[in-house]
Amino acid sequence: MKKILSAILVVCMILSLALSVVSCSTSKTITKENIKIGLITLHDDSSTYDKNFIESMKRALQDLGIKEEQLVLSTSIEETSQCYDTAKQMVKDGCDVIFADSFGHEAFLLQAAQEFPKVKFCHATGTMAHTAKLDNFSNAFAAIYEGRYLAGIAAGMKLKEMIDSGKITAEQAIVGYVGAYTYAEVMSGYTSFFLGVRSVVPSATMKVRFTGSWYDTDTEYSAAKALIETDKCVLISQHADSYGAPNACEEAKVPNISYNGSTESQGPNTYIVSSKIDWAPYFKYMINCTIEGKVIDKDWTGTIDTGSVVLLDLSKNAAAGTQEAIDSAKAALKAGTLHVFDTSKFTVGGQTLTTYKADVDTDDKYTPDTEAIKDGYFHESEYRSAPYFNIKIDGISIIGDEKY
């Protein structure tokens, strides 16, 4: 028995040695057959946010005819030097392009990009690529505010159904929103969602509670519960990554609009629809650029047209006529006749906005630098891919502390 065991161990060691020798061969021409891709995620596939990246990547590989074995998938990577160390390990392991999915990864990925100029580094939700000016470092995001707006229409239709059936009055149409941080990405998200709701139900208002974390099941659950019980919200949506809010909604039988993926399994009687970013189009672009030796766009913004901004299929809980309302708004968004942040559709302190300087170029003091309102609407995700709409508009009230 002991001999067999030691034999197995020896074989393993020889095998590992052989493998490491093979991976040391340098300076290859990148092809579809030999490209190696690294994906770094903050949590693992139990988080809707990270699961979305993992599944999009697998789909992109399948579409491109690249074997799944060519992917290295490092999960639960903290926003610390662990991210840098992982990226470095991926480079040494032969990866040609490395993608990280969390905002806090950016500085560490940038550090790796400075050190390994031959490898491409891409990062979701980040803001520094267009000012860092490294050929091998890029940011990517999607105009998800358009998807949120469409999801808002689905919510509005549900509220309208509740008002029409006499379940609530027009004044009781209060929407609750569980947000992670008081951060442009979240604020842009709930504001566009709210504007979508109000395009159907003009009397609707919104209450937002922040959790101070991107992923915290308990806090998200209790925030949703408080919105329902204390703040009398009749519909909930969220920008936080756990199943906390959907679970609270299912318990209280309150309709829920999700983000980043279907939560129908958690809320079969309350889930309506989810908007999400499909990262597969970007991953395909990123991988093709790497194979062809092209520079990847510094700031890539996915849209409805690229297939990056998607609304999942409506569930049976959606109100009648929702699909038609969404389709017509989608067509108008595509045609450019409808703008989500149309300044005639919202007010700030009772006034219509005519000018707003947004903080597009990241600097230490976060000074606003770019005029974002032009032609009667706020130009979101145009000057850089990551959202920068951070205006507090009338009709939305923040309950409790703002969380930075």
Place this chain on the structure above:
Amino acid sequence: MTGKNMQKQRPVREPLFHVSKNNALPVWKGLLYRAAAVLAAMLLTGLLGVLLVRKNPLEIYAAIFKGPFIDIWTLLQNTAVLLGFALAVVPAFKMKYFNMGANGQVLVGCLAGIACMKFLSGALPDWLVIILIIAASVAASVVFALIPAVFKAFFDTNETLFTLMMNYVAIGLVDYMVFVWDKSGSGTLGIVNLFSHAGWFPNIINKYFPSVLVVALMTVFMTVYMKYTKHGFETALVGESVNTARYVGINVRKVIIRTLALSGLMCGIMGALYAGSIEHTVNASVGGKGFTAILVAWLANFDPPVMALVSFLVMFLTSGTEYAAASLRLGSNDFASITVGIVFFFVMASEFFIRYNVQLTDRGRKVFRVREKQSEEKGGTA
């Protein structure tokens, strides 16, 4: 049967096993036991790999042995960091003061260091900033370690709970300071002085070597301190028996506070390394090796050189299993954590059989039908 009779019968009931302390086991035999435990754990891991994640166990083993060597410096730094935490808790544990707060003590040290880096670099020369980072880190960690120590020394509060809770105070402090310093609203600080590198500790050989060197020096210091100094002896004596220590004229309060100040000093050095050399930022995830470090210290019987070896093996295994999860695209590190847990469990079980001698009692022999002859043989060798 009356109650009185039952009471009489109870003491007659003999246990099945007799467990006694075993100091006579030769070193090679102990190592053999441990190696067997690791091997058994790895075999179980392979089996679980087939059952749970449906991968070829050979592939898993190959990845576990390949991963750590892809970037040897990261492995060395991670080992050094884990060992640093273990060195920081060791004097307190030797005194039977259960310091569960190493995470928090290192974190506040890092926070203080980052504060200096963020606000002093540019205004003062770089070498002075680096000195101030180290001084601030050490000061913050020592204060943080001394608060529960003083309460223990003067009011005999429970240090396990106190130090554990202090971790959360540290996390709260860090979250709050990030909230104050970060104006973007994203909840992250980013790398401080990313482009200017002001206030960063200089790279010696590379960015990993300084940490390895510092922890190596800490190991030497701690070995000497624990084994050959009067302070170390006093610390151990308080751990063995507070009353004996008092009887021979040791000021127990003084020893508690002094030992925890030393713990804080070690944590402060780790915090400074995190701030100046490893992370250049601070958030609640920085460090976080304080609990694994306790396991390391315990498994190594509080012997610093052995702790170095155990730290290396733990980080090797962690890095290897995480690489296996990444290269086999398991989608989470759960399998890696399970593997490390299984290995720990097996090794700790083997420790029991190394440190204690388990023998059947007369009743045990009867119950398990072991013949008298065998037990005589055992008795002869013992």
